[in-house]
Amino acid sequence: GEDTDLDKNLVEALADPMVHLVRNAVDHGIETPEERERAGKPRRGKVVLSAAQEGDHILLCIEDDGKGMDAEVLRRKAVEKGIMDEESAARLDDREAYNLIFHAGFSTKEEISDVSGRGVGMDVVKTKIAQINGSVEIDSEKGKGSKITIKLPLTLAILPTLMVVLGNQPFALPLGSVVEIFNLDLSRTHTVDGQMTIQVRGRALPLFYLGQWLLQNGGAMQSDGESSGHVVVVNVGGVQVGLVVDFLIGQEEVVIKPLGALLQGLDGMAGATITSDGKIALILDVPGLMRKYARRY
Known part of the structure; x- marks a missing residue:
């Protein structure tokens, strides 16, 4: 996820929570080399940090291959610490039990550690993430490891894009999904089972006219017989x-703005931005567009 950009203020707000989560994964998740050997794992543990854009959100993940969390131990600790009674604890499913670690002072580790202290601070982590309109989820499997996912809105994110024009309207395609660009050549196009395709180095790729999906006039300037234009090859789910x-237009780094109430949740739109020449451009969510207009993909 090294190509995923975030606004500086967002990065600064995440610095302390991310450091704490990584330390927590190392100290509470990764076993000693001897314990890992007995469990049939490599002696060296692994903590993986990743970042990706998904629709109008950024996902940050901290994943370890440690011992995972024991939901039953967490339920028992919650009762011992007076957070809830036995009956309430018994009703918690595993995911709800994992989220108990975000209660103030909740820790399953007795000894003090130089790495993460006494386990305090997870409540502060969740609070700081909530302050920037984010959420945090935990998934864990006993003996296999844990994964913490932070979900953040793109409203403060900086996104590298390819700016394109449909009709007279600019649109932004996330650059991370763009594979290549070339001039449209109708001699390389064919229709297979009702789907237009284009030959690219011996492969037939499905071809779609974005203007037919997004322009108010149904793409009068773009038709299946139109020979002018450019083909942007994008990767959608592999x-x-x-x-x-x-x-x-070219590459441009843009600050993502949220869509207004009338457009909120519109399929295929990740947000909007103001271009370098002062125009408003919609930022396209390519997977969302494909789900809406090209259902087989």
Whole structure:
């Protein structure tokens, strides 16, 4: 996720929570080399940090291959610390039990550690993430490891994009999904089972005219017989497809703004931005567009 950019203020707000979560994964999750050997694991433990964009959110993950969490131990600790009674604890499912670690002062580790202290601070982590309109989820499997996922809105994020034009309207495609770009050549196109395709180095890629999906006039400037334009090949869930646009503007890093109430939750839109020349451009969520307009993909 090294290509995933975030606003500086967001990064600064996340610094302390991320450091604490990594330390917690090392200290509470990763076993000693001897314990790992007995469990049939490599002596060296692993903590993986990753970042990715998903629709109008950024996902930050901290994943370890340690001992995982024991939901039953967490329920018992909650009762011992007076957080809830036995009956309430018994009703918690495993995921709810994992989230008990975000209660103030909740820790299953008795000894003090130089790495993460006495286990305090997870409540502060959740509070700080909530302050920037984020959420945090835990998934764990006993003996296998744990995964903490922080979900943040893109409203403060900086996104590298490819700016394109459909009709007279600029749109932004997330650069991370763009594979290649070339001029549209109708001699390389064919229709297979009703789907237009284009030949790219011996492979037939599905081809779609973005203007037919997004322009108010149904893409009068873009039709299946239109020979002008450019093909932007994008990766959608491991599948490459071609998107036809009228013009290319170029690469541009943009600050993502939330959509207004009327457009909130609109399929295929990740947000909006103001371009370098002062125009408003919608930022496209390519997987969302494909789900809405090209259901087989």
